[in-house]
Amino acid sequence: MRILNAASRRGLDLHYVNAEAAEHDHQATLVLEVNQKQVGQLFREWYAIADVIHVASGAAQTVPWSSPHPPSGVTMEEARATARA
């Protein structure tokens, strides 16, 4: 449930929910309308949720995540340029 908080605090729209049986549970698919930066922000907040075991993304444009430092969704160069603009 806490996963949705990361979306709600940013006022993200959730247009689509689909739940289907998956063995003994149900697998729910949520489609959030997000930009690249928000993908990074959601990654970080989901990763920080105490009992979330794994966070992954199928988004091809997402910065690869191979360290304990989740991607921010913007490149260092982009962020520096923004900060110094």
Added chain:
Amino acid sequence: MLKGADIVLQCLRAEGVDLVFGYPGGAIMPLYDALDGSGVRHILTRHEQGAVFAAEGYARVTGKVGVAMATSGPGATNLVTGIADAKMDSVPLVCITGQARSALIGTDAFQETDVFGVTLSLTKWSRLVRTLDEIPAVIAEGFYWARSGRPGPVVIDIPTDMLKAKKEFSGPVKFTPHARPADAKAEGGFTDTIVALLRQSSKPVALIGAGAKISGAIPELRRLLDLLNVPTFATVHGLGAVPQQAPYYLGMVGMHGTRAANMALHETDLLLVFGARLDDRVTGDPTRFAPHAKIVHFEIDPSQLDRVRPCNLPVIGNLADTIPAFDAELRRHSLPDFPEWRAVACGPERAELDPRGLAQPTIRFLDELFGRLPEDSVILADVGQHQMWSAQRYHSDSPRGFITSGGLGAMGFALPAAVGVQLAKPNTCVLCVSGDGGFQMNIQELATVHRLGLPIKMVIIDNKYLGMVRQWQQLFYERNYAETDLSDNPDFVNIAQAYKIHSFRMKEDVMREFPVSQETGDQIDRFLHSPDPELLVFDCAPEANVFPMVPAGAALSEMLLEEEPTQ
């Protein structure tokens, strides 16, 4: 066979809990019924918000988990501000709430609220107990998350029928979390990178936040800072982590930080952050925050990284691990020295405070108070102007000696939190500084102070305004003092006396003498050393302001050092 309520209390004991704060009511009644003989002492506050702030005070000063209890519905919703406060300031807290009985959940039963839902975004972890069998596991997991990693608040909501029902109980359990693939510690070799950055740098600085204190690695941090010998400053929650007399220490940074700290942070080319999340009160305008700096961020919570600016080097992990590792590695290197930069950043021309500040009677009063406190006293500041004055004048080296609601900024925090602190530290002088607005938000806790005979020293800085809001109205809203006038305040001295607490008033004029008169000094000493609770109401000039000040949206270098002349 044991009742669920007895199981809850046995599990609390197994977690080391011997003190809880709360307020009884219908759904939580079975738990109260089981308290006697449980080994858990309950402190009755006069409002649930008082209970949760008291539990926070206990947790903040001890580092242990604070526990608050309340009934369902309004009892639980009254905890919400404290839960949010604990989330913002990383305070280990477990709140146990009664809930309508299981069969009635979802029926809008009497005093039923969706406490799990209401607190979902404010908690680190929470659970609505669904079966009697899961109580031990839920409590064990709740305490684990409250105290592990970056500490935070947990809510455990228990339907009243679970508290009444009986079952066989084989004892408390331990919780073992699932391993997470990305939970690796800081990548090795970060010291080499930092040394390289130090060698490239000509103006390095260190910023100390709450994480350094929460980690408990203060001795290690101090050794490291002595080795680095770079200009250093602290957030409001980092106060006390760095020895005040350290020649490289510049005081508090941020919106009401010292000029020296803010200037150094603005000019630096290498910022070493130890356990601070770099919120807007520290950074000012994020697009102009430390504009020339590369950032190395020691942090336990990866979600806090890169929020304002991407850091060049994240060092993820508990500072209790990463600081000693960094210190040990660093000693193998030949480090650059920065005497010219220190001479500028720590030099006398960047004086700690604007000259007018020292002439202000309220600041003089706080200096007198703080200067006469016994060693290892604990100061609690509520929220507002007095909070920032107190933070500016705090000069103790005690890492847990200054407690305030920093992230949430919850007025009414200090008095009930002082109850928790005094119970945790019965032989320590506890000084609670509030404003006249905030004090009235939990004034009912004077009854708790009196009932327990807690020798808390309470101060109200009474300017008959909501002072900080009024200051902003003065500076940024053309003196339109909309709804901040409290000139019809009650007589706080009489109110305290109605609660059977000794109280007196002090006029600010007595602080215009320097040094203060013997009589005034004696009066303050008697106040601080009394074995009983005391309330001192200090009359503050209505339009006294807190300076320096970085206006919202300005860069740290654009601080106001005093008021603009009025037209």
